Amino acid sequence: MTVNGTVTPLTVDPRETLLDVLRERLRLTGTKKGCDRGQCGACTVHVDGERVVSCLTLVATLGGARVTTIEGLADGDRLHPLQQAFIDHDGFQCGFCTPGQIMSAAAVIEDGRARTDDQIREQMSGNICRCSAYPGIVAAVQQARKEMR
Numbered sequence: 264m265t266v267n268g269t270v271t272p273l274t275v276d277p278r279e280t281l282l283d284v285l286r287e288r289l290r291l292t293g294t295k296k297g298c299d300r301g302q303c304g305a306c307t308v309h310v311d312g313e314r315v316v317s318c319l320t321l322v323a324t325l326g327g328a329r330v331t332t333i334e335g336l337a338d339g340d341r342l343h344p345l346q347q348a349f350i351d352h353d354g355f356q357c358g359f360c361t362p363g364q365i366m367s368a369a370a371v372i373e374d375g376r377a378r379t380d381d382q383i384r385e386q387m388s389g390n391i392c393r394c395s396a397y398p399g400i401v402a403a404v405q406q407a408r409k410e411m412r
Contacts, residue, residue: 264328266291267335275322282306282317285332293333293362297391304390307363308332314370316389333362336369344410345369348403356394364390368404372411377404 264271266289275284282299285291285308294317297305301319308317309331336343345365348354355361364387371377371386383404384397392400 264322264325264330266330267332273322277321277323279322280318281308281310281315281320281322281325281330284322285317285330291332291334295359295362297360297363302391303360303363304367305360305363307366307390309366309370312370312373314367331366333366336365343369345372345403345407348406348410349400351406352399352402354396354399354403356392356396360390360392360394364392364400368400368407372404372408377408380405 264273271289273284273288282294282296285294286296294308295305296318297303299318301316304316306317307314310320310325310328337346345368349361349365354364367387367390368377371383376386377383380401383401387400387404
């Protein structure tokens with residue numbers, strides 16, 4: 264598979280999840296392990312442009328896939344518009360959910376389903392913020408949506 268633009272050959276156990284491979288084998292620790300049950304969204308990444316919860320995705324099913332993690336969004340030292348918007352609007356408190364929130368938001372913006380605050384909240388409902396930074400998250404998605412279109 265290709266991870267953040269780099270072809271990454273792997274020999275994997277069929278039971279290994281994408282989350283565990285990213286964090287433990289590839290040392291891409293930006294993707295967080297939250298509930299490990301696909302319910303919190305902290306582990307959200309993109310696979311072939313679609314958002315997935317990496318804790319429920321088996322790496323063995325991803326031969327030839329393109330995986331993008333939070334580390335792959337920025338352009339060198341230049342932050343992705345969503346990363347900057349989260350800073351601008353204080354869209355995080357503890358920061359634990361932030362990578363998954365940003366990856367989910369990027370997919371929602373790309374899909375064109377994030378025009379109103381209500382649409383953003385609905386589309387992002389699979390990503391939980393235990394600190395309740397939701398107003399900042401919605402504002403950040405709105406700012407980035409305008410910049411990315």
